[in-house]
Amino acid sequence: MYTDPRRHPVNFEVGDRVYLKVSPWKGVIRFGKRGKLAPIFIGPFKIIQRVNDQTVVLEVPTELAVINNTFNVCYLRKCMVDDETQLVPSSDLRVDLNQKLVEEAVRIVDRNVTKLREKEIHMVLVE
Template identity: 45%
Template structure:
């Protein structure tokens, strides 16, 4: 966003940084359902034209007001474009998945974990889950996995002998 402002305003990003900050803090964010400034302070922010004023408000010349409002609008457009671009990148990797396990919310699931994994929170975001398509014979019993107190484990190499592979070699 600052790069776009620097190009738009002739390289003087430091002069326009307060306007970019104002635009960002007063733009609606879907994740919190309101602008960040309003979420933090519980009220809407005053316009940057009145930032330094205390007491009775007098607006400066109409040229200053118009130029400032134009710059804020340009910054808001750049911010919206950046958000849309980031959303499109994120949406590319998203998949709509639903599982039979206990659903907690739109994208969260609660799983039944064995007692040995009691140190792990049992609610997971859907992006951390994968559908299990393995055969029952390939499941490793948790009794054979030594999980330490930091929930880590040591990988060991294992020789797997498959009857099909043995027949082909002979």
């Protein structure tokens, strides 16, 4: 009576690419920043096996070997990118000893200086 009539179950098949939801794992492993700027989904990862309708096994990189590779489908979102060249390789992920994701800047794209009444704020756009 109160459910969404347009809701349909999402079916995952072997070979599909999915994003993994990591926001409830704040006590276990942290990916990047805290609070609002923390990523909700990481990936995409490839499904290598379906255990049942609600459980799948993902192909996770060795950097994320501290977590189990079996997940419930409620933690997954389907990746809609068809072209493999548009995906960012997960081999670029680096996790330090505190199990935090290490991010490095590639290059500085643009610089801007905003002038207020008594001070200047330097803003940098980083790729």
